[in-house]
Amino acid sequence: MIKKPLKIIIADDNHFFCDALKDSLNIHVELNVTNTFTTLKELIKFTNYNNLDVLILDINFNGESSLDFIDQIKKENKGFKIIALTTMNNNFIKEKAINNGVDFFVGKDGNLENFKEIILNCFVNKTIKKNKTSSKITIDNYTFTKRKLEILQALYIHSDKKEKELSAILNITESSLKSHKRELFEITNTKSTPELIKFGIKKSLIIS
DSSP, rough: OOOEEEEEEEEOOOOOHHHHHHHHHTSSSEEEEEEEEHHHHHHHHHTSSSSOSSEEEEEEETTTEGGGGGHHSSOOOOOSSSEEESSSOHHHHHHHHHHHOEEEEETTTSTTTHHHHHHHOOOOOOOOOOOOOEEEEEEEEEEHHHHHHHHHHHHHHHHTTTTTHHHHHSSSOOHHHHHHHHHHHHHHHHOSSSHHHHHHHHHHHSSS
């Protein structure tokens, strides 16, 4: 049982969404949204010097993945729970979120009418279990290995690199990289790297 309102902060790069979610949660006596943040820099500064119970965190911050900053967000204060609230609602992103330290994953495209219960349940659940991971990820009707998805993201992140440079970054041979790319073209029905990257962004496999 919650004896006092939970101290909650919201981090999303959309200012209007932050305000709307704050107003919708603060109608509940069990919840108290005290702060909202639209930049990761300000969020990290706050979480490392202030106490809170729950962080509601968007994944895509103006092209940066907040999942890559979890260690900084929890650097000095590890006692709060993180709920990822995002439009990037697929198993690949969800698994990465949980593995990076997110406690609960909610899609923005889902029904948020029971969001209060999700927050309360997340807070009282002291043992977060990670799902068993699979070597393959299926999104829509497309099936990828995790390595293929890593290479897809690398093609976007290092789009200015030549294949020789990219293969060194990925620690694979240049011929292996070319083989992976050919297989990605076949899986996604694309014919070029730019088309492949557009596919990844559209399917929320790449944070752009």
